Amino acid sequence: MTQAAQPALEGYDGPARLVTEEQGLDVEVRLRGHFEPADGRYHWYGRVSAGADVDALVTSRAALALRTPHGVAVARLADRDPWGRYRVTGTGRPPFPV
DSSP states (O other): OOOOOOOOOEEEEEEEEEEOSSOEEEEEEEEEEEEETTTTEEEEEEEEOOOHHHHHHHHHTOOEEEEETTEEEEEEEEEEOTTSOEEEEEESSOSSOO
């Protein structure tokens, strides 16, 4: 039995900054991503460290970017897990080396 090829995951774990038009917030992130052949785009995703300031960003629904030492990308926050961390997602060039 042969197994289907799995996409290679790439990622970044470390400090980052969530940036809106009005503020910046230092956070820790764990990010992964892969190229999706079905739509021809790179999809990246992960979790942002918990904190009341992150909660406030989510409820404000402000447009935001995620900046790491390697780059910056438009991001969306959603889905709070039981530990208070939010899922972060984006498409296109990620804020980490690929």
